[in-house]
Amino acid sequence: MLLSAAMHPGVSAAGRVMLSDETMTWGVLLLLAVHAGGLLLALRAMADSRTPQGSLAWMFALTLLPYVSIPLYFALGSRRFSGYVEARRRSSRCDSQLASVTALVQKRLAPLSWLLPPGRYERLRGLQNLVNLPICKGNSARLLVDGKETYDELIAAIREAKRYILFEFYIIKNDWAGSMIKNLLIERARAGVSVYVIYDEIGSHKLLPGHIRQMKKAGVRIVPFNGKRLFLTNIVRLNFRNHRKLVLADGRMAFVGGLNIGVDYLGQGHLGYWRDTFLRLSGPAVLEAQLSFLEDWHWATYGDIPELDWESAAAAAGDVPMMLLPSGPVDSLNVWQTALVLLAETAHKRLWLTTPYFVPSEVVANALQMAALRGVDVRILVPRKCDHRLVQLSSLTLLPELLPYGIGVYAYNKGFLHEKIALADDDICTVGTANLDNRSLSLNFELTALMCSEEMAGQVHEMLLRDFEHSVPLRPEDWESRSFVLKAAASFARLMAPVQ
Numbered sequence: 001m002l003l004s005a006a007m008h009p010g011v012s013a014a015g016r017v018m019l020s021d022e023t024m025t026w027g028v029l030l031l032l033a034v035h036a037g038g039l040l041l042a043l044r045a046m047a048d049s050r051t052p053q054g055s056l057a058w059m060f061a062l063t064l065l066p067y068v069s070i071p072l073y074f075a076l077g078s079r080r081f082s083g084y085v086e087a088r089r090r091s092s093r094c095d096s097q098l099a100s101v102t103a104l105v106q107k108r109l110a111p112l113s114w115l116l117p118p119g120r121y122e123r124l125r126g127l128q129n130l131v132n133l134p135i136c137k138g139n140s141a142r143l144l145v146d147g148k149e150t151y152d153e154l155i156a157a158i159r160e161a162k163r164y165i166l167f168e169f170y171i172i173k174n175d176w177a178g179s180m181i182k183n184l185l186i187e188r189a190r191a192g193v194s195v196y197v198i199y200d201e202i203g204s205h206k207l208l209p210g211h212i213r214q215m216k217k218a219g220v221r222i223v224p225f226n227g228k229r230l231f232l233t234n235i236v237r238l239n240f241r242n243h244r245k246l247v248l249a250d251g252r253m254a255f256v257g258g259l260n261i262g263v264d265y266l267g268q269g270h271l272g273y274w275r276d277t278f279l280r281l282s283g284p285a286v287l288e289a290q291l292s293f294l295e296d297w298h299w300a301t302y303g304d305i306p307e308l309d310w311e312s313a314a315a316a317a318g319d320v321p322m323m324l325l326p327s328g329p330v331d332s333l334n335v336w337q338t339a340l341v342l343l344a345e346t347a348h349k350r351l352w353l354t355t356p357y358f359v360p361s362e363v364v365a366n367a368l369q370m371a372a373l374r375g376v377d378v379r380i381l382v383p384r385k386c387d388h389r390l391v392q393l394s395s396l397t398l399l400p401e402l403l404p405y406g407i408g409v410y411a412y413n414k415g416f417l418h419e420k421i422a423l424a425d426d427d428i429c430t431v432g433t434a435n436l437d438n439r440s441l442s443l444n445f446e447l448t449a450l451m452c453s454e455e456m457a458g459q460v461h462e463m464l465l466r467d468f469e470h471s472v473p474l475r476p477e478d479w480e481s482r483s484f485v486l487k488a489a490a491s492f493a494r495l496m497a498p499v500q
Contacts, residue, residue: 039063084299084330097305098298105291108314112136112284114321114452120346121452127342130335133291133323139283140318141451143431143459147266150259150278151177157249157280158184164194164308166248166293170203170241170433173262174211181261182211186218196306197222198296200242203260223300225445240329243444245278245433246293251309253282254289256324256449257431258420265418271387273415275467279431279449281322286313288324292447295326321452327434328445336434336448337441341367343424350377352423352464356416357437358382359394364436365401372406379408380436381467383417391437399479414470420448421460428452429460 113134116122128134144150158165158181165188172178189195197215199207201224215222225242247255257278259265267274281289290308298305327335340360344351344367351371358380360368372378380402386392402409420440422430432448434440451457 084295098294098303101294101305101310102291105287105310106132108310109134109136109284109287112138112314112316120348123342123346124450124452127325127335127339127450128323130331130333130338131323131325131327133288135321135323135450135452136284136288137321138316138318139281139285139320139322139451141320141322141449141453141456142280143456143463144255144257144278144280145463146276147259147274150255150257150276151266153278153280154181154247154255155184157247157253157255158188161188161193161249163250164196164306166196166246166290166297166308168198168242168244168246168293168296169261170200170243170245171260171262172199172204172207173260173264174206174208175263177263177266178207178211178261182215185220186215189215189219194306195220196293196297198225198242198293198300199223200225202241203243223297225296225300227300227302239443241439241444242296243433243440244292244296244447246289246447248286248290248293251286251290251312253280254286255280256289256433256447258418258433267415271385271416275412275415275417275419277419277421277431277463281320281449282313283317283320283322284314285322285324285449289447292324292326296445319453320456323450325430325432325448325450326445327440327448329443334441336446337361337364339430339448339450340364340422340436343422343428343430344368344371344376344378347371347376347424349425350379350423351425352377352379352381352421352461353436354381354417354419354421354464354467355436356383356386356418356420357388357391357395357435357439358398359391359437360398361438361441364441365398368402368407369405377408378406379410379468381410381412381417381464381471383415384411384413384472385416387416396479396482399474399476403474403476409474410468410471411474412467412471417467419467421464423457423460423464425457426461427454427457429457431460 114137116125116135124135144153165185167185172181185195185197197220199222204224212222245257245260255278258276259278263269264271265274265276287310290310290313294305294308325335325339327339340353341363344364351368368378368380382395399409420430420432420434422428428451430448430450432446434444434446434448440446
Protein backbone atom coordinates (compact mmCIF):
# COMPACT_ATOMS: atom_id res chain seq x y z
CA MET A 1 0.00 0.00 0.00
CA LEU A 2 2.78 2.47 0.93
CA LEU A 3 4.74 1.58 -2.19
CA SER A 4 1.62 2.19 -4.28
CA ALA A 5 1.10 5.61 -2.69
CA ALA A 6 4.73 6.57 -3.28
CA MET A 7 4.44 5.66 -6.95
CA HIS A 8 1.16 7.55 -7.25
CA PRO A 9 1.44 10.68 -5.10
CA GLY A 10 -2.02 11.79 -6.17
CA VAL A 11 -3.62 9.05 -4.03
CA SER A 12 -4.75 10.59 -0.73
CA ALA A 13 -4.50 9.08 2.74
CA ALA A 14 -8.29 8.76 2.76
CA GLY A 15 -8.10 6.77 -0.46
CA ARG A 16 -5.56 4.48 1.10
CA VAL A 17 -7.83 3.90 4.09
CA MET A 18 -10.81 3.30 1.83
CA LEU A 19 -8.82 0.80 -0.21
CA SER A 20 -7.73 -0.96 2.98
CA ASP A 21 -11.32 -1.09 4.21
CA GLU A 22 -12.44 -2.53 0.89
CA THR A 23 -9.73 -5.19 1.05
CA MET A 24 -10.78 -6.09 4.56
CA THR A 25 -14.40 -6.34 3.47
CA TRP A 26 -13.54 -8.76 0.68
CA GLY A 27 -11.35 -10.74 3.07
CA VAL A 28 -14.18 -11.06 5.57
CA LEU A 29 -16.59 -12.12 2.84
CA LEU A 30 -14.10 -14.73 1.63
CA LEU A 31 -13.70 -16.10 5.16
CA LEU A 32 -17.46 -16.26 5.61
CA ALA A 33 -17.79 -18.05 2.25
CA VAL A 34 -15.14 -20.62 3.23
CA HIS A 35 -16.84 -21.29 6.56
CA ALA A 36 -20.25 -21.49 4.88
CA GLY A 37 -18.81 -23.97 2.38
CA GLY A 38 -17.35 -25.97 5.26
CA LEU A 39 -20.74 -26.13 6.96
CA LEU A 40 -22.45 -27.26 3.74
CA LEU A 41 -19.85 -29.95 3.15
CA ALA A 42 -20.17 -31.00 6.81
CA LEU A 43 -23.87 -31.63 6.20
CA ARG A 44 -22.96 -33.65 3.11
CA ALA A 45 -20.37 -35.62 5.08
CA MET A 46 -22.99 -36.41 7.69
CA ALA A 47 -25.06 -38.15 5.01
CA ASP A 48 -22.37 -39.58 2.75
CA SER A 49 -19.46 -40.85 4.86
CA ARG A 50 -18.97 -44.60 5.04
CA THR A 51 -19.05 -44.80 8.86
CA PRO A 52 -20.42 -42.71 11.76
CA GLN A 53 -16.83 -42.17 12.90
CA GLY A 54 -15.92 -40.86 9.47
CA SER A 55 -18.94 -38.54 9.46
CA LEU A 56 -18.02 -37.05 12.85
CA ALA A 57 -14.36 -36.63 11.89
CA TRP A 58 -15.21 -34.80 8.68
CA MET A 59 -17.91 -32.69 10.34
CA PHE A 60 -15.54 -31.41 13.03
CA ALA A 61 -12.71 -30.81 10.55
CA LEU A 62 -14.88 -29.03 7.99
CA THR A 63 -16.49 -26.85 10.64
CA LEU A 64 -13.39 -25.91 12.65
CA LEU A 65 -10.64 -25.98 9.97
CA PRO A 66 -12.39 -25.46 6.63
CA TYR A 67 -9.34 -23.89 4.96
CA VAL A 68 -7.43 -27.17 5.17
CA SER A 69 -10.32 -29.61 5.32
CA ILE A 70 -12.27 -28.53 2.23
CA PRO A 71 -9.56 -29.49 -0.32
CA LEU A 72 -8.84 -32.66 1.66
CA TYR A 73 -12.52 -33.57 1.65
CA PHE A 74 -12.74 -33.24 -2.13
CA ALA A 75 -9.68 -35.50 -2.47
CA LEU A 76 -10.39 -38.02 0.30
CA GLY A 77 -13.98 -37.71 1.44
CA SER A 78 -15.92 -39.10 -1.49
CA ARG A 79 -17.85 -42.26 -0.68
CA ARG A 80 -18.55 -43.54 -4.17
CA PHE A 81 -16.45 -44.11 -7.26
CA SER A 82 -18.68 -42.69 -9.98
CA GLY A 83 -18.67 -43.61 -13.64
CA TYR A 84 -17.25 -47.13 -13.39
CA VAL A 85 -19.59 -49.64 -15.02
CA GLU A 86 -20.00 -53.17 -13.66
CA ALA A 87 -21.94 -54.92 -16.37
CA ARG A 88 -22.29 -58.01 -14.19
CA ARG A 89 -24.80 -56.17 -12.03
CA ARG A 90 -26.04 -53.24 -14.11
CA SER A 91 -26.17 -54.52 -17.67
CA SER A 92 -29.30 -52.57 -18.50
CA ARG A 93 -27.53 -49.27 -17.87
CA CYS A 94 -24.07 -49.90 -19.25
CA ASP A 95 -22.28 -49.92 -22.57
CA SER A 96 -24.11 -52.34 -24.85
CA GLN A 97 -20.93 -54.06 -26.04
CA LEU A 98 -19.71 -54.65 -22.50
CA ALA A 99 -23.17 -55.90 -21.56
CA SER A 100 -23.12 -58.34 -24.49
CA VAL A 101 -19.75 -59.79 -23.46
CA THR A 102 -20.89 -60.03 -19.85
CA ALA A 103 -24.07 -61.85 -20.84
CA LEU A 104 -22.01 -64.29 -22.93
CA VAL A 105 -19.68 -65.04 -20.01
CA GLN A 106 -22.53 -65.55 -17.58
CA LYS A 107 -24.22 -67.87 -20.08
CA ARG A 108 -21.06 -69.97 -20.39
CA LEU A 109 -20.59 -70.09 -16.61
CA ALA A 110 -24.18 -71.09 -15.79
CA PRO A 111 -23.87 -74.83 -16.64
CA LEU A 112 -20.50 -74.94 -14.83
CA SER A 113 -21.91 -73.65 -11.56
CA TRP A 114 -21.23 -75.81 -8.51
CA LEU A 115 -24.38 -77.11 -6.87
CA LEU A 116 -23.90 -75.87 -3.31
CA PRO A 117 -24.24 -78.73 -0.81
CA PRO A 118 -26.74 -78.20 2.01
CA GLY A 119 -25.56 -76.59 5.24
CA ARG A 120 -22.91 -73.90 5.58
CA TYR A 121 -22.11 -73.86 1.86
CA GLU A 122 -25.59 -72.58 1.12
CA ARG A 123 -24.65 -69.37 2.94
CA LEU A 124 -22.21 -68.68 0.09
CA ARG A 125 -25.13 -68.21 -2.26
CA GLY A 126 -25.37 -64.62 -1.01
CA LEU A 127 -21.83 -63.91 -2.25
CA GLN A 128 -22.68 -65.38 -5.65
CA ASN A 129 -25.73 -63.17 -5.92
CA LEU A 130 -23.81 -60.13 -4.68
CA VAL A 131 -21.15 -60.26 -7.42
CA ASN A 132 -23.38 -62.05 -9.93
CA LEU A 133 -20.75 -64.73 -10.52
CA PRO A 134 -21.06 -68.41 -9.58
CA ILE A 135 -18.81 -70.79 -7.73
CA CYS A 136 -17.64 -72.89 -10.66
CA LYS A 137 -16.56 -76.51 -10.64
CA GLY A 138 -13.74 -77.89 -12.77
CA ASN A 139 -10.86 -75.61 -11.74
CA SER A 140 -7.28 -76.36 -10.84
CA ALA A 141 -5.23 -74.23 -8.46
CA ARG A 142 -1.66 -74.09 -7.23
CA LEU A 143 -0.24 -72.03 -4.38
CA LEU A 144 2.86 -70.01 -5.27
CA VAL A 145 4.79 -69.23 -2.10
CA ASP A 146 6.95 -66.11 -2.12
CA GLY A 147 8.46 -64.02 -4.87
CA LYS A 148 10.83 -66.37 -6.68
CA GLU A 149 8.28 -69.11 -7.25
CA THR A 150 5.66 -66.56 -8.30
CA TYR A 151 7.97 -64.71 -10.69
CA ASP A 152 9.20 -67.96 -12.24
CA GLU A 153 5.61 -69.01 -12.99
CA LEU A 154 4.60 -65.56 -14.26
CA ILE A 155 7.61 -65.35 -16.57
CA ALA A 156 6.93 -68.83 -17.94
CA ALA A 157 3.27 -68.02 -18.60
CA ILE A 158 4.14 -64.72 -20.33
CA ARG A 159 6.76 -66.40 -22.52
CA GLU A 160 4.37 -69.16 -23.52
CA ALA A 161 1.45 -66.85 -24.38
CA LYS A 162 0.53 -67.02 -28.05
CA ARG A 163 -2.40 -64.63 -28.44
CA TYR A 164 -2.69 -62.13 -25.58
CA ILE A 165 -1.49 -61.20 -22.10
CA LEU A 166 -3.56 -59.24 -19.58
CA PHE A 167 -1.37 -57.60 -16.94
CA GLU A 168 -2.72 -55.52 -14.04
CA PHE A 169 -0.74 -54.38 -10.98
CA TYR A 170 -1.02 -51.78 -8.26
CA ILE A 171 2.74 -51.16 -8.18
CA ILE A 172 5.17 -51.47 -11.08
CA LYS A 173 8.66 -50.27 -10.21
CA ASN A 174 11.55 -49.05 -12.37
CA ASP A 175 14.15 -51.34 -10.75
CA TRP A 176 15.76 -54.34 -12.42
CA ALA A 177 12.77 -56.59 -11.69
CA GLY A 178 10.38 -54.06 -13.26
CA SER A 179 12.73 -53.68 -16.23
CA MET A 180 12.93 -57.45 -16.65
CA ILE A 181 9.13 -57.74 -16.83
CA LYS A 182 8.94 -54.70 -19.11
CA ASN A 183 11.46 -56.20 -21.55
CA LEU A 184 9.61 -59.51 -21.50
CA LEU A 185 6.29 -57.86 -22.33
CA ILE A 186 7.96 -55.84 -25.08
CA GLU A 187 9.45 -59.02 -26.51
CA ARG A 188 6.05 -60.73 -26.58
CA ALA A 189 4.40 -57.68 -28.14
CA ARG A 190 7.00 -57.62 -30.91
CA ALA A 191 6.35 -61.32 -31.46
CA GLY A 192 2.73 -60.50 -32.29
CA VAL A 193 1.11 -61.17 -28.91
CA SER A 194 -1.46 -58.57 -27.84
CA VAL A 195 -0.33 -57.14 -24.48
CA TYR A 196 -2.66 -55.10 -22.26
CA VAL A 197 -1.30 -53.44 -19.11
CA ILE A 198 -3.17 -51.50 -16.38
CA TYR A 199 -1.28 -49.77 -13.57
CA ASP A 200 -2.49 -47.63 -10.68
CA GLU A 201 -1.33 -44.02 -10.84
CA ILE A 202 -0.80 -43.71 -7.07
CA GLY A 203 0.82 -47.09 -6.46
CA SER A 204 3.03 -46.72 -9.54
CA HIS A 205 3.72 -42.98 -9.12
CA LYS A 206 7.47 -43.58 -9.55
CA LEU A 207 7.00 -45.35 -12.88
CA LEU A 208 9.07 -43.26 -15.28
CA PRO A 209 7.49 -41.85 -18.46
CA GLY A 210 10.38 -43.37 -20.43
CA HIS A 211 9.44 -46.83 -19.11
CA ILE A 212 5.90 -46.35 -20.41
CA ARG A 213 7.03 -44.88 -23.75
CA GLN A 214 9.26 -47.88 -24.44
CA MET A 215 6.35 -50.23 -23.94
CA LYS A 216 3.97 -48.19 -26.10
CA LYS A 217 6.55 -47.90 -28.86
CA ALA A 218 6.84 -51.70 -28.94
CA GLY A 219 3.06 -52.11 -29.25
CA VAL A 220 2.16 -52.75 -25.61
CA ARG A 221 -1.15 -51.12 -24.72
CA ILE A 222 -0.46 -49.66 -21.30
CA VAL A 223 -2.89 -47.33 -19.50
CA PRO A 224 -3.30 -45.83 -16.02
CA PHE A 225 -6.42 -47.05 -14.25
CA ASN A 226 -8.11 -43.64 -14.24
CA GLY A 227 -7.00 -42.79 -17.76
CA LYS A 228 -6.44 -39.20 -18.86
CA ARG A 229 -9.56 -37.76 -17.32
CA LEU A 230 -10.03 -34.18 -16.22
CA PHE A 231 -7.64 -33.12 -13.48
CA LEU A 232 -10.37 -32.23 -11.00
CA THR A 233 -12.24 -35.51 -11.47
CA ASN A 234 -9.05 -37.45 -10.82
CA ILE A 235 -8.43 -35.38 -7.68
CA VAL A 236 -11.86 -36.47 -6.43
CA ARG A 237 -10.84 -40.11 -7.08
CA LEU A 238 -7.44 -39.71 -5.42
CA ASN A 239 -8.45 -41.84 -2.44
CA PHE A 240 -9.60 -44.77 -4.57
CA ARG A 241 -6.88 -47.17 -5.76
CA ASN A 242 -6.80 -50.17 -8.07
CA HIS A 243 -5.04 -52.59 -5.74
CA ARG A 244 -5.54 -55.65 -7.96
CA LYS A 245 -2.67 -57.88 -9.07
CA LEU A 246 -3.73 -60.04 -11.97
CA VAL A 247 -2.08 -61.75 -14.93
CA LEU A 248 -3.89 -63.78 -17.59
CA ALA A 249 -2.42 -65.65 -20.54
CA ASP A 250 -4.52 -66.61 -23.60
CA GLY A 251 -7.69 -67.00 -21.52
CA ARG A 252 -6.39 -70.33 -20.20
CA MET A 253 -4.41 -69.42 -17.10
CA ALA A 254 -4.69 -66.69 -14.45
CA PHE A 255 -2.62 -65.51 -11.51
CA VAL A 256 -3.85 -63.49 -8.53
CA GLY A 257 -2.27 -62.66 -5.17
CA GLY A 258 -0.40 -60.15 -3.06
CA LEU A 259 2.87 -59.51 -4.92
CA ASN A 260 3.62 -56.44 -7.03
CA ILE A 261 6.37 -55.86 -9.59
CA GLY A 262 9.72 -54.86 -8.08
CA VAL A 263 12.77 -56.16 -6.24
CA ASP A 264 11.10 -55.67 -2.85
CA TYR A 265 8.77 -58.57 -3.62
CA LEU A 266 11.77 -60.79 -4.29
CA GLY A 267 13.12 -60.03 -0.82
CA GLN A 268 15.79 -57.61 -2.04
CA GLY A 269 14.34 -54.37 -0.66
CA HIS A 270 14.97 -52.52 2.60
CA LEU A 271 12.48 -54.77 4.46
CA GLY A 272 14.47 -57.90 3.62
CA TYR A 273 12.67 -61.23 3.27
CA TRP A 274 9.20 -60.69 1.80
CA ARG A 275 6.58 -63.31 2.72
CA ASP A 276 3.78 -63.41 0.17
CA THR A 277 1.49 -65.77 -1.72
CA PHE A 278 0.08 -65.93 -5.23
CA LEU A 279 -2.35 -68.39 -6.81
CA ARG A 280 -2.14 -69.90 -10.28
CA LEU A 281 -5.48 -71.11 -11.57
CA SER A 282 -7.04 -72.56 -14.67
CA GLY A 283 -10.54 -73.62 -15.59
CA PRO A 284 -13.84 -71.71 -15.65
CA ALA A 285 -12.74 -69.31 -12.89
CA VAL A 286 -10.36 -67.78 -15.43
CA LEU A 287 -13.44 -66.39 -17.18
CA GLU A 288 -14.38 -64.55 -13.99
CA ALA A 289 -10.87 -63.14 -13.60
CA GLN A 290 -10.86 -62.09 -17.25
CA LEU A 291 -14.21 -60.36 -16.86
CA SER A 292 -12.83 -58.40 -13.90
CA PHE A 293 -9.91 -57.23 -16.05
CA LEU A 294 -12.28 -56.32 -18.88
CA GLU A 295 -14.35 -54.08 -16.61
CA ASP A 296 -11.18 -52.29 -15.45
CA TRP A 297 -9.91 -51.96 -19.02
CA HIS A 298 -13.30 -50.64 -20.18
CA TRP A 299 -13.08 -47.92 -17.49
CA ALA A 300 -9.42 -47.04 -18.11
CA THR A 301 -9.82 -46.72 -21.89
CA TYR A 302 -13.23 -44.99 -22.06
CA GLY A 303 -15.05 -48.01 -23.40
CA ASP A 304 -12.59 -50.13 -25.37
CA ILE A 305 -13.45 -53.86 -25.54
CA PRO A 306 -10.48 -56.01 -26.65
CA GLU A 307 -11.07 -59.31 -28.39
CA LEU A 308 -10.50 -62.03 -25.82
CA ASP A 309 -11.02 -65.78 -25.76
CA TRP A 310 -14.15 -66.63 -23.74
CA GLU A 311 -14.28 -70.30 -24.73
CA SER A 312 -10.97 -71.98 -23.85
CA ALA A 313 -11.22 -71.31 -20.11
CA ALA A 314 -14.62 -72.98 -19.94
CA ALA A 315 -12.95 -76.38 -20.28
CA ALA A 316 -12.60 -78.28 -17.01
CA ALA A 317 -9.05 -78.34 -15.66
CA GLY A 318 -9.46 -79.91 -12.21
CA ASP A 319 -11.87 -80.48 -9.34
CA VAL A 320 -11.61 -77.28 -7.25
CA PRO A 321 -14.87 -75.33 -6.84
CA MET A 322 -13.88 -71.67 -7.02
CA MET A 323 -15.13 -68.17 -7.59
CA LEU A 324 -13.48 -64.76 -8.01
CA LEU A 325 -14.66 -61.94 -5.77
CA PRO A 326 -14.11 -58.51 -7.34
CA SER A 327 -14.67 -55.83 -4.70
CA GLY A 328 -14.34 -52.08 -4.50
CA PRO A 329 -15.90 -48.66 -4.00
CA VAL A 330 -18.56 -49.36 -6.64
CA ASP A 331 -20.09 -52.15 -4.53
CA SER A 332 -23.71 -51.62 -3.57
CA LEU A 333 -22.93 -53.79 -0.53
CA ASN A 334 -19.32 -54.17 0.59
CA VAL A 335 -18.26 -57.48 -0.98
CA TRP A 336 -15.01 -58.15 0.89
CA GLN A 337 -16.48 -57.17 4.25
CA THR A 338 -19.50 -59.37 3.55
CA ALA A 339 -17.23 -62.30 2.70
CA LEU A 340 -15.23 -61.92 5.93
CA VAL A 341 -18.35 -61.70 8.05
CA LEU A 342 -19.81 -64.74 6.29
CA LEU A 343 -16.65 -66.78 6.93
CA ALA A 344 -16.68 -65.74 10.59
CA GLU A 345 -20.35 -66.62 11.02
CA THR A 346 -20.11 -70.04 9.37
CA ALA A 347 -16.73 -71.24 10.72
CA HIS A 348 -16.99 -74.09 13.24
CA LYS A 349 -13.37 -75.07 13.86
CA ARG A 350 -10.97 -72.33 12.82
CA LEU A 351 -10.70 -68.99 11.09
CA TRP A 352 -7.11 -67.96 10.35
CA LEU A 353 -6.44 -64.64 8.63
CA THR A 354 -3.15 -63.16 7.46
CA THR A 355 -2.73 -59.52 6.48
CA PRO A 356 0.01 -56.88 6.57
CA TYR A 357 -2.50 -54.18 7.53
CA PHE A 358 -5.04 -55.00 10.23
CA VAL A 359 -7.47 -52.19 11.07
CA PRO A 360 -10.85 -53.87 10.50
CA SER A 361 -14.22 -52.18 10.48
CA GLU A 362 -16.39 -52.50 13.56
CA VAL A 363 -18.60 -54.97 11.67
CA VAL A 364 -15.68 -57.29 10.90
CA ALA A 365 -14.20 -56.96 14.41
CA ASN A 366 -17.56 -57.87 15.96
CA ALA A 367 -17.90 -60.91 13.69
CA LEU A 368 -14.44 -62.12 14.74
CA GLN A 369 -15.28 -61.61 18.42
CA MET A 370 -18.51 -63.59 18.10
CA ALA A 371 -16.73 -66.43 16.27
CA ALA A 372 -14.14 -66.64 19.07
CA LEU A 373 -16.90 -66.64 21.71
CA ARG A 374 -18.45 -69.65 19.94
CA GLY A 375 -15.19 -71.53 20.39
CA VAL A 376 -13.75 -71.02 16.90
CA ASP A 377 -9.94 -70.82 16.80
CA VAL A 378 -9.60 -67.27 15.47
CA ARG A 379 -6.06 -66.17 14.65
CA ILE A 380 -4.75 -63.01 13.00
CA LEU A 381 -1.21 -63.08 11.60
CA VAL A 382 0.42 -59.67 11.03
CA PRO A 383 4.02 -58.56 10.43
CA ARG A 384 6.28 -57.58 13.33
CA LYS A 385 7.83 -54.86 11.19
CA CYS A 386 5.57 -52.93 8.86
CA ASP A 387 6.09 -50.55 5.95
CA HIS A 388 3.22 -48.29 7.10
CA ARG A 389 3.84 -47.00 10.62
CA LEU A 390 0.40 -45.40 11.04
CA VAL A 391 -1.35 -48.66 10.23
CA GLN A 392 0.89 -50.56 12.63
CA LEU A 393 0.10 -48.09 15.41
CA SER A 394 -3.61 -48.38 14.66
CA SER A 395 -3.37 -52.16 14.93
CA LEU A 396 -1.92 -51.91 18.44
CA THR A 397 -5.07 -50.22 19.73
CA LEU A 398 -7.07 -53.31 18.72
CA LEU A 399 -5.31 -55.68 21.12
CA PRO A 400 -7.57 -54.81 24.09
CA GLU A 401 -10.59 -55.39 21.83
CA LEU A 402 -9.45 -58.81 20.54
CA LEU A 403 -7.32 -60.66 23.08
CA PRO A 404 -9.95 -60.79 25.89
CA TYR A 405 -12.30 -62.65 23.52
CA GLY A 406 -9.74 -65.38 22.89
CA ILE A 407 -8.65 -64.11 19.47
CA GLY A 408 -4.97 -64.89 18.88
CA VAL A 409 -2.91 -62.10 17.31
CA TYR A 410 0.52 -63.21 16.10
CA ALA A 411 3.48 -61.16 14.89
CA TYR A 412 5.54 -62.63 12.04
CA ASN A 413 9.27 -62.30 12.74
CA LYS A 414 11.08 -63.81 9.76
CA GLY A 415 10.60 -60.80 7.48
CA PHE A 416 7.80 -58.65 6.17
CA LEU A 417 4.51 -60.56 5.89
CA HIS A 418 2.40 -59.25 2.97
CA GLU A 419 0.17 -62.21 2.08
CA LYS A 420 -3.63 -61.92 2.20
CA ILE A 421 -5.04 -65.32 3.18
CA ALA A 422 -8.18 -66.63 4.89
CA LEU A 423 -8.71 -70.22 6.06
CA ALA A 424 -12.11 -71.28 7.38
CA ASP A 425 -12.28 -74.78 8.89
CA ASP A 426 -10.84 -77.49 6.65
CA ASP A 427 -12.57 -76.71 3.38
CA ILE A 428 -12.76 -72.99 2.53
CA CYS A 429 -9.83 -70.70 1.81
CA THR A 430 -9.08 -67.46 -0.02
CA VAL A 431 -6.03 -66.00 -1.72
CA GLY A 432 -6.12 -62.50 -3.10
CA THR A 433 -5.19 -58.85 -2.92
CA ALA A 434 -7.48 -57.58 -0.12
CA ASN A 435 -6.15 -56.64 3.33
CA LEU A 436 -8.14 -56.20 6.54
CA ASP A 437 -8.08 -52.41 6.69
CA ASN A 438 -10.32 -49.57 5.64
CA ARG A 439 -8.71 -49.27 2.21
CA SER A 440 -9.40 -52.86 1.20
CA LEU A 441 -12.80 -52.90 2.90
CA SER A 442 -14.07 -49.66 1.37
CA LEU A 443 -11.74 -47.78 -0.95
CA ASN A 444 -9.63 -50.11 -3.08
CA PHE A 445 -10.53 -52.24 -6.07
CA GLU A 446 -9.55 -55.76 -4.97
CA LEU A 447 -9.75 -59.31 -6.31
CA THR A 448 -9.93 -62.47 -4.19
CA ALA A 449 -10.12 -66.13 -5.18
CA LEU A 450 -12.41 -68.16 -2.90
CA MET A 451 -12.00 -71.96 -3.00
CA CYS A 452 -14.28 -74.63 -1.51
CA SER A 453 -11.80 -77.48 -1.47
CA GLU A 454 -10.40 -79.67 1.29
CA GLU A 455 -7.28 -80.22 -0.79
CA MET A 456 -6.55 -76.50 -1.25
CA ALA A 457 -7.57 -75.68 2.32
CA GLY A 458 -5.17 -78.39 3.48
CA GLN A 459 -2.32 -76.82 1.50
CA VAL A 460 -3.14 -73.38 2.91
CA HIS A 461 -3.27 -74.89 6.42
CA GLU A 462 0.20 -76.41 6.04
CA MET A 463 1.56 -73.14 4.63
CA LEU A 464 0.13 -71.10 7.52
CA LEU A 465 1.47 -73.56 10.11
CA ARG A 466 4.95 -72.84 8.76
CA ASP A 467 4.24 -69.11 8.98
CA PHE A 468 3.12 -69.43 12.60
CA GLU A 469 6.39 -71.20 13.39
CA HIS A 470 8.11 -67.88 12.64
CA SER A 471 5.65 -65.88 14.73
CA VAL A 472 5.06 -64.99 18.36
CA PRO A 473 1.70 -64.36 20.04
CA LEU A 474 1.02 -60.81 21.17
CA ARG A 475 0.03 -60.37 24.83
CA PRO A 476 -2.05 -57.75 26.66
CA GLU A 477 1.19 -56.26 28.02
CA ASP A 478 2.28 -55.52 24.43
CA TRP A 479 -0.26 -52.70 24.66
CA GLU A 480 -0.43 -52.04 28.39
CA SER A 481 3.33 -51.60 28.78
CA ARG A 482 3.52 -48.92 26.10
CA SER A 483 4.28 -45.35 27.07
CA PHE A 484 1.55 -42.74 27.32
CA VAL A 485 3.01 -40.91 24.31
CA LEU A 486 2.95 -44.01 22.11
CA LYS A 487 -0.60 -44.89 23.22
CA ALA A 488 -1.72 -41.38 22.37
CA ALA A 489 -0.01 -41.61 18.97
CA ALA A 490 -1.61 -45.00 18.32
CA SER A 491 -5.06 -43.71 19.28
CA PHE A 492 -4.62 -40.74 16.94
CA ALA A 493 -3.51 -43.10 14.17
CA ARG A 494 -6.66 -45.15 14.75
CA LEU A 495 -8.75 -42.00 14.20
CA MET A 496 -6.96 -41.58 10.87
CA ALA A 497 -7.79 -45.15 9.79
CA PRO A 498 -10.41 -44.05 7.20
CA VAL A 499 -7.72 -42.34 5.10
CA GLN A 500 -4.60 -44.46 5.86
